[in-house]
Amino acid sequence: MTARVQQILNHMSTNEMNGVEAELWKGVPLAPPDSIFKLTAAFKADTFKDKVNLGVGAYRDDNGKPWVLPVVRKAELILLNDPALDHEYLPITGLPEYTAGAAKLILGTTSPAIIEGRAVSVQTISGTGANHLGALFLSRFYKWNCAPRVYLSNPTWANHQAIFKNVGIEPVNYPYYDPKTIGLDFTGLINALHVAPVRSVFLLHACAHNPTGVDPTREQWGEIAKVMLEKKHYVFFDCAYQGFASGDLDNDAWAVRHFVEKGVPLLVCQSFAKNAGLYGERVGALHVVCANKETAERARSQLSVLQRSEISNPPTYGARLVALILTNEKLFEEWKRDIRTMATRIISMRKELHRLLTEELKTPGTWDHIINQIGMFSFTGLGEEACKKLIEKAHIYLTNNGRISMAGLNSRNIRYVGESLDRAVRGEL
Ligand code: LMR
Numbered sequence: 001m002t003a004r005v006q007q008i009l010n011h012m013s014t015n016e017m018n019g020v021e022a023e024l025w026k027g028v029p030l031a032p033p034d035s036i037f038k039l040t041a042a043f044k045a046d047t048f049k050d051k052v053n054l055g056v057g058a059y060r061d062d063n064g065k066p067w068v069l070p071v072v073r074k075a076e077l078i079l080l081n082d083p084a085l086d087h088e089y090l091p092i093t094g095l096p097e098y099t100a101g102a103a104k105l106i107l108g109t110t111s112p113a114i115i116e117g118r119a120v121s122v123q124t125i126s127g128t129g130a131n132h133l134g135a136l137f138l139s140r141f142y143k144w145n146c147a148p149r150v151y152l153s154n155p156t157w158a159n160h161q162a163i164f165k166n167v168g169i170e171p172v173n174y175p176y177y178d179p180k181t182i183g184l185d186f187t188g189l190i191n192a193l194h195v196a197p198v199r200s201v202f203l204l205h206a207c208a209h210n211p212t213g214v215d216p217t218r219e220q221w222g223e224i225a226k227v228m229l230e231k232k233h234y235v236f237f238d239c240a241y242q243g244f245a246s247g248d249l250d251n252d253a254w255a256v257r258h259f260v261e262k263g264v265p266l267l268v269c270q271s272f273a274k275n276a277g278l279y280g281e282r283v284g285a286l287h288v289v290c291a292n293k294e295t296a297e298r299a300r301s302q303l304s305v306l307q308r309s310e311i312s313n314p315p316t317y318g319a320r321l322v323a324l325i326l327t328n329e330k331l332f333e334e335w336k337r338d339i340r341t342m343a344t345r346i347i348s349m350r351k352e353l354h355r356l357l358t359e360e361l362k363t364p365g366t367w368d369h370i371i372n373q374i375g376m377f378s379f380t381g382l383g384e385e386a387c388k389k390l391i392e393k394a395h396i397y398l399t400n401n402g403r404i405s406m407a408g409l410n411s412r413n414i415r416y417v418g419e420s421l422d423r424a425v426r427g428e429l
Pocket of ligand 1: 036056058
């Protein structure tokens with residue numbers, strides 16, 4: 001065969017293949033980009049010099065730069081210089097020192113669930129992986145009363161919907177945020193708990209609610225726990241921001257610990273992305289609190305089966321760093337200081353934005369929610385149109401529900417953001 005004939009044959013078969021390929025994937029609908037990560041991409045591509053990213057919930061320092069926590073730098077050096085470190089597989093459920101430390105951090109060192117051996121802890125691919133594994137576990141083993149369904153706060157982190165749908169659990173909303181008060185719709189929430197069929201599954205944000213920054217008070221948490229018990233509901237806690245709400249790890253775990261103490265059946269999804277600044281390391285955990293040790297062992301065996309078929313065993317690096325910080329007293333104290341640094345800077349940004357809008361610019365509307373809301377985000381109350389204008393005209397990136405990541409503000413850009421918000425509210429952008 002001449003080279004020319006071979007060339008023609010190759011060309012034909014490639015064309016035929018292309019035809020088959022085209023046919024094969026013809027029915028795949030084009031999905032919209034992720035609502036949060038598309039903002040990061042658009043921000044990066046923007047050449048405007050005063051652009052501001054208030055989209056993704058990732059901490060930035062006062063220079064607008066990602067912050068590697070000093071304690072993490074120290075832990076990294078210790079790991080790097082440890083001659084005993086190898087690159088073996090971890091057990092399926094993760095690094096034992098890490099999962100044990102993570103459980104104590106969220107449930108408390110004296111938690112009865114830990115002491116009685118009825119908390120099962122599995123290392124996961126950050127908080128998203130914990131949500132997924134928890135949802136998958138429920139989809140297989142929960143004693144559903146009706147078709148599998150999870151109640152999510154309205155609004156919630158957009159990814160919750162997708163995570164539950166992926167495992168065949170239908171997401172439905174419960175009232176949470178009241179746009180009239182820009183606060184918690186507590187009556188609506190309690191009512192939803194009463195109305196839902198017994199043994200329903202409710203996802204609750206353990207602290208620093210994403211996206212609203214609105215949390216129940218301790219008294220309200222107490223009421224919620226009571227109804228959960230009365231109705232035999234199951235609580236699916238998502239805890240991605242421990243330390244970010246109050247600057248104190250124990251304070252922010254209060255709701256989870258209270259529910260455990262009261263005997264509400266629950267699991268907790270935990271992430272170290274935000275509070276340890278370990279976004280890319282994907283270090284998280286799922287804790288399933290069971291009624292007794294025997295049930296816990298059965299749950300552990302099934303979680304291991306699920307984990308093995310999906311990721312085999314979790315990655316080492318982030319877990320080793322966190323384990324080191326959690327088990328070394330000095331490092332642990334330093335970590336708490338780092339968390340306070342982040343929380344304090346965010347609080348000072350809240351105060352300054354509030355001052356600008358209310359005292360200096362006299363922006364129409366009430367803005368007290370900026371200082372009353374807690375954690376990484378503020379739910380500004382801005383409509384979709386105003387958000388679009390802020391992105392297109394002012395190069396300030398925020399999600400279209402009006403959520404802004406307070407960590408994206410700093411002493412250099414806060415005036416520009418305040419003035420742009422003011423113009424957006426007045427319809428002058
Ligand atoms: C956010 O809500 O911005 C963060 O939790 C990042 C993410 O994964 O969406």
